[in-house]
Amino acid sequence: MSFLDKYAEEFKKYDSVENDFIDDDKIWGQLEKWSKPSKSDVRRVLDKAANKIRLEPEEMAVLIQNQDSETINEMYALANKLKREIYGDRIVFFAPLYISNKCVNKCKYCGFRSENNEIERRTLTMDEISEEVSIMIGEGQKRTVLVYGESPETNIDFMCDSIKQVYKTKNGNGEIRRANINCAPLSREELVKLKEVGIGTYQVFQETYHHKTYREMHPEGTIKGNYRWRLYAQDRALDVGLDDVAIGALFGLYDWRFELMGLLYHTIHMEEKYNGVGPHTISFPRIEPAIGTPYVSNLKYAVSDEEFKKLVAILRLSVPYTGMILTAREKPEVRREVIPLGVSQIDAGSRIGVGGYRKSEANMLPDKEQFQLGDTRSLDDVIKETCGMDSLPSFCTACYRAGRTGEHFMEVAKNSFVHNFCMPNAILTMKEYLLDFASEDTREAGEKAISKYLGMMKEDRVKQYVVEAIGRLEKGERDIRL
Numbered sequence: 001m002s003f004l005d006k007y008a009e010e011f012k013k014y015d016s017v018e019n020d021f022i023d024d025d026k027i028w029g030q031l032e033k034w035s036k037p038s039k040s041d042v043r044r045v046l047d048k049a050a051n052k053i054r055l056e057p058e059e060m061a062v063l064i065q066n067q068d069s070e071t072i073n074e075m076y077a078l079a080n081k082l083k084r085e086i087y088g089d090r091i092v093f094f095a096p097l098y099i100s101n102k103c104v105n106k107c108k109y110c111g112f113r114s115e116n117n118e119i120e121r122r123t124l125t126m127d128e129i130s131e132e133v134s135i136m137i138g139e140g141q142k143r144t145v146l147v148y149g150e151s152p153e154t155n156i157d158f159m160c161d162s163i164k165q166v167y168k169t170k171n172g173n174g175e176i177r178r179a180n181i182n183c184a185p186l187s188r189e190e191l192v193k194l195k196e197v198g199i200g201t202y203q204v205f206q207e208t209y210h211h212k213t214y215r216e217m218h219p220e221g222t223i224k225g226n227y228r229w230r231l232y233a234q235d236r237a238l239d240v241g242l243d244d245v246a247i248g249a250l251f252g253l254y255d256w257r258f259e260l261m262g263l264l265y266h267t268i269h270m271e272e273k274y275n276g277v278g279p280h281t282i283s284f285p286r287i288e289p290a291i292g293t294p295y296v297s298n299l300k301y302a303v304s305d306e307e308f309k310k311l312v313a314i315l316r317l318s319v320p321y322t323g324m325i326l327t328a329r330e331k332p333e334v335r336r337e338v339i340p341l342g343v344s345q346i347d348a349g350s351r352i353g354v355g356g357y358r359k360s361e362a363n364m365l366p367d368k369e370q371f372q373l374g375d376t377r378s379l380d381d382v383i384k385e386t387c388g389m390d391s392l393p394s395f396c397t398a399c400y401r402a403g404r405t406g407e408h409f410m411e412v413a414k415n416s417f418v419h420n421f422c423m424p425n426a427i428l429t430m431k432e433y434l435l436d437f438a439s440e441d442t443r444e445a446g447e448k449a450i451s452k453y454l455g456m457m458k459e460d461r462v463k464q465y466v467v468e469a470i471g472r473l474e475k476g477e478r479d480i481r482l
């Protein structure tokens with residue numbers, strides 16, 4: 001059986017379904033219905049959002065269509081408040097690890113598409129994975145997301161081996177404690193294997209929820225050409241108990257307003273079908289230039305910085321308990337503005353070329369990259385800046401290792417207990433970072449931030465535990481968590 005045929009039987013099941021949960025006409029109808037919301041329409045929705053209740057599509061449509069600067073500012077202020085109330089002031093850090101840029105698909109917007117002859121193709125060997133991971137660990141990373149194209153060379157067994165390789169690589173006091181996966185949609189049998197090997201989050205981004213645009217971007221006859229195979233990727237994961245899943249859209253392929261509604265419908269579908277378990281995180285990358293990819297240089301639906309800010313805030317207001325990831329695709333100045341609007345995770349010190357960490361002095365490897373990064377600063381620099389932004393950097397990986405995923409996580413998150421875990425764990429993992437990896441300036445900024453947030457903690461058993469744990473870390477113990 002050829003690689004392209006391997007899912008043929010499964011595809012038939014999805015093709016026979018009459019409708020999926022994205023109804024393009026209905027979405028446009030809702031956006032049109034609220035094309036000119038009044039201030040009081042917007043404030044009515046904000047009142048609901050302030051209670052940390054997931055919004056309904058028509059309510060999201062009201063926020064999307066709002067053009068009034070006064071109430072847009074109210075949206076920004078509330079998005080910031082919700083993020084702080086639910087997650088505390090912590091920002092979790094991670095970095096991607098590109099394992100392979102070989103791909104059988106032909107997505108028009110991607111530098112890795114099979115027809116692009118302008119990039120050099122390669123897949124890391126197990127030894128090379130260890131080398132890359134060792135460098136990442138040496139910079140202070142604790143969380144990664146492994147990125148693969150879709151190719152016979154990086155099949156499920158290869159993926160499982162690569163994940164094991166990441167976890168077994170150590171460097172001094174450091175290690176990767178959580179490896180998330182960004183890969184193609186998989187079958188249930190394959191997902192069982194991923195679960196057994198101990199991944200963190202399984203990420204599959206729909207790219208665009210708009211059916212017609214999806215068909216245009218992903219040619220028929222490719223695996224990715226099957227919209228529903230991709231749309232139900234998270235369902236299959238949840239069906240086999242892999243309950244930590246993520247969704248996303250690539251902004252710039254179609255109208256951002258539609259894509260936001262698509263992300264919300266996807267969340268609602270999961271919550272309704274899986275006992276309240278929605279996506280663990282949502283990503284909202286904007287398309288970036290990529291070598292040998294002319295499609296991206298003239299985008300009809302390019303999202304401006306102002307629209308981007310607005311869409312991030314609307315997501316925060318609409319799905320209050322879902323983590324939101326902002327990547328280093330964005331330039332530092334955009335990140336500074338957008339992070340306070342509800343972002344809970346960012347990457348820093350990232351290299352997106354295959355083998356990019358070993359070539360870090362070059363920073364970019366355009367001949368092996370999928371797109372171009374906007375923020376190429378070092379992890380240390382971004383950590384230092386974050387400490388001065390009323391936020392506390394965190395390398396926490398505690399929930400997934402303590403079994404707080406899926407329903408358990410939602411239970412904890414919805415009871416607003418997450419900051420009881422998030423902030424203490426941010427303090428402890430940040431302390432580890434400062435002891436093992438930080439430059440002198442960053443250590444100074446980080447110690448100040450730790451003192452500030454320690455001072456803000458209630459005088460209770462948790463605080464006592466954290467103070468004692470800091471002492472244990474200073475004496476050489478590592479990986480203390482709640």
Ligand code: SF4
Binds near residue numbers: 104111112
């Ligand atoms: Fe392959 Fe993903 Fe790029 Fe499409 S977007 S060509 S599936 S790597």
Ligand code: SF4
Binds near residue numbers: 092397418421425
């Ligand atoms: Fe994430 Fe849980 Fe750690 Fe909070 S405590 S940062 S939710 S892993």
